[in-house]
Amino acid sequence: METRRDRQRAATVAEIKAAARKLLVAGGVSAVGLRAVARELGLSAPALYRYFASHEDLISAVVADLYDELTAYLVAERDTSGDLGEQLFLVAGGLRTWALEHPAEFGLLFGAPVPNPNADDHELTPGHQAAMRFGAVFKDLVAKVYRQQPFPSPPEELLGAELVAQLTQKSEFFDGMPPGAVYLSLTYWTRLYGLICMEVFGQLHWALDDAGAYFDAQLREIGEALGLDCPPAE
Amino acid sequence: METRRDRQRAATVAEIKAAARKLLVAGGVSAVGLRAVARELGLSAPALYRYFASHEDLISAVVADLYDELTAYLVAERDTSGDLGEQLFLVAGGLRTWALEHPAEFGLLFGAPVPNPNADDHELTPGHQAAMRFGAVFKDLVAKVYRQQPFPSPPEELLGAELVAQLTQKSEFFDGMPPGAVYLSLTYWTRLYGLICMEVFGQLHWALDDAGAYFDAQLREIGEALGLDCPPAE
């Protein structure tokens, strides 16, 4: 049952995360300190330990929240259109827009993660779960687009036997897509990620003043590879 | 002239940077603390201020060193072959190899850089200069490949008028390449960056166990877009 204290507690947790996010957008990741958050809502630093086990847990919680918020934004953006092909472009553009409007948050979500090479440490933190829900938006959409109109299979000699083996192994995870389609789906996500990271992390300023047009061209290229007929520029 | 003190000083600087890097590979970026570095070579923390103006300056110095080391490695790898097309693959594969062998260093160089939107703040820190020298390896090689055998121009309607305008503006910076070729050069670099970042930052583990085959396939695809005849897989 939900006692009154539970509601009060949930409200305080929300306040804490809101303050943390405010500090995040104001001064970047390094500005989200335990004491700073506590100061923001007139509390002492140790008080926060009643709500979060550690500083890392707090950040992990806001990471999860950010993933969910981003996911909701992308879903809303996607449902702007009913055409699945257009939805693929809407989601991609939506991710870029969100990243550019929230660079600090994007850096927190997709920047260099902890240098811990604990590969076998399958941390099921709320952040990871939220990241999975986020990724599912792309995966499901790509799968639906494929079902409606299968992608043109890339030539067999491009992928190679080993890659095909790996892709077929992951086939069931991708709604039973054939390896070529899985490859194209991965290409879509990889190129999208690289483009947005480069732009929001400022590693493209030396080459382009406004990466928007470049982004659109790349997106058209990717859509073409997926067999979508995308409208020409302008 | 080079006095004895200058040599001693240079040696100490090298020791400091070596210790910093040791800590970097051992415990990631956050482990490179001023006090930790000092402790590593039996010094007091304030002593380091005789050699570096601040903690940030120290890190910037090792960043510059890392860029130069990476550049030297790539140049050596590139000169393995005399064929320019092969060199493009060698440099790409070399960057991936270096990133996988030195993930902490790679994260320091290419992880989320400062969220400072100071576009007009052309900081000419040693790190930026070294980054330019690094980028020049790719730029020069791509330009040489283009001179030997021009890239197949992408269709005009793919790029769009605005992007073409932007690319022609940056044409002289790219050895006078036409906008289509500049676009393909950027595509080469963007996709390469995205691929390596995703793999080394562990954002590809959910989809692929060993991203090597996928990387090779992507590289062949890029090379094909550049008009190179690349050998099929296996």
Place this chain on the structure above:
DNA sequence: CGCGATGGTGAACACCGTTAACTGTTAACG
């Protein structure tokens, strides 16, 4: 009513980057 869980506090620990004042050593110059 009473009692225990809950939420909050201040003090303290160990670490961090940085500065200031101080002390030897060492090179350069009259």
Place this chain on the structure above:
DNA sequence: CGTTAACAGTTAACGGTGTTCACCATCGCG
């Protein structure tokens, strides 16, 4: 050769961090 100033290093200290501990108030339930 002796003086002097720059250099390299120290300790002490300031403000900052995440975290733990002992303690206290308050609120809700049996």
